[in-house]
Amino acid sequence: xPWPRIAPRWRRRSETRRRKNTSGGGEVRExxxxxxxxxxxxxxxxxxxxxxxGLCTKSEDELFGFLGARTARAQAAPGRAWTALGxxxxxxxxxxxxxxxxxxxxxxxxxxxxxxxxxxxxPELHSWKASGRFFTYKDRSIFYQDSWGAVGSxxxxxxxxxxxxxxxxxxxxxxxxxxxxHRVIALDFLGFGFSDKPRPHNYSIFEQASIVEGLLGHxxxxxxxxxxxxxxxxxxxxxxxxxxxxxxxxxxxxxNSLCLSNGGIFPETHHPTLLQKVGQSTG
Numbered sequence: 170x171p172w173p174r175i176a177p178r179w180r181r182r183s184e185t186r187r188r189k190n191t192s193g194g195g196e197v198r199e200x201x202x203x204x205x206x207x208x209x210x211x212x213x214x215x216x217x218x219x220x221x222x223g224l225c226t227k228s229e230d231e232l233f234g235f236l237g238a239r240t241a242r243a244q245a246a247p248g249r250a251w252t253a254l255g256x257x258x259x260x261x262x263x264x265x266x267x268x269x270x271x272x273x274x275x276x277x278x279x280x281x282x283x284x285x286x287x288x289x290x291x292p293e294l295h296s297w298k299a300s301g302r303f304f305t306y307k308d309r310s311i312f313y314q315d316s317w318g319a320v321g322s323x324x325x326x327x328x329x330x331x332x333x334x335x336x337x338x339x340x341x342x343x344x345x346x347x348x349x350x351h352r353v354i355a356l357d358f359l360g361f362g363f364s365d366k367p368r369p370h371n372y373s374i375f376e377q378a379s380i381v382e383g384l385l386g387h388x389x390x391x392x393x394x395x396x397x398x399x400x401x402x403x404x405x406x407x408x409x410x411x412x413x414x415x416x417x418x419x420x421x422x423x424x425n426s427l428c429l430s431n432g433g434i435f436p437e438t439h440h441p442t443l444l445q446k447v448g449q450s451t452g
Contacts, residue, residue, distance in 0.1 A: 294337065301336075306359075310364065311364045311384065313355065313384055314355045317347075319348055319349060325393055326397075326398055327381070327397055327398070328346075328353070328355035329356075329381070329400065329407055330355070330358070330362075332401055335362025336362055338400065354385075354388070356380070356384055358403075374406055385421060385422060395424055397426070399432065401430075401432045404434075411427060
């Protein structure tokens with residue numbers, strides 16, 4: 170029976186093996202040819218052992234390099250993803266091995282990153298913290314800034330920062346705001362800036378909105394009309410406060426005006442990137 174045409178290097182290998190195993194019968198020669206076609210080249214096996222040593226052993230390499238039986242390999246250990254770079258393995262197996270390699274390399278790096286001590290605060294941040302205050306919301310310490318500004322004005326502005334930053338976002342326009350408004354207030358949301366960061370904790374927009382209400386109650390501003398200036402993550406918190414105000418859910422924040430900057434108006438259509446998801450889960 171004529172041999173099917175494959176690649177020239179595979180045919181030369183199979184012919185050499187057939188000459189060496191003339192006493193082994195056609196079955197051995199056919200297995201040798203299949204192994205030549207499906208087994209990974211030496212360079213790929215070395216790379217696989219270097220990047221994912223737990224996926225194979227020397228005996229497995231020898232066995233499956235000779236037989237090339239990927240189906241038998243899957244039956245022997247169905248939970249393992251085995252393939253070879255540059256071999257005839259399918260894209261699904263290559264994708265599985267790629268994720269395994271990323272996990273093996275990424276998990277130690279993430280563990281090292283999480284144990285790196287935070288950098289020292291800059292003099293500007295030290296000054297920002299020293300000029301601020303804290304209040305307690307449900308046993309959590311929340312940092313805020315409260316500055317009195319323009320004489321003769323009665324307007325109050327509350328600043329809601331974005332993700333993943335803090336009230337320090339507003340430092341460069343703080344002086345300008347105090348020249349326009351009678352009172353300028355900003356806070357660090359729970360889990361941000363100098364506020365407490367409980368872990369584990371089920372962070373939510375609704376809780377952050379309640380914290381804003383709690384801060385205004387702490388400052389005695391429940392019956393004062395407030396101007397809200399928000400950014401990014403703060404936009405969603407501001408929308409929740411607007412909803413509560415419009416539907417008289419709590420009545421703790423009377424909104425005079427609302428300015429949304431660089432944020433989404435429809436939170437249900439937001440699709441965070443992988444980096445945003447990681448930042449949210451580790452923050």
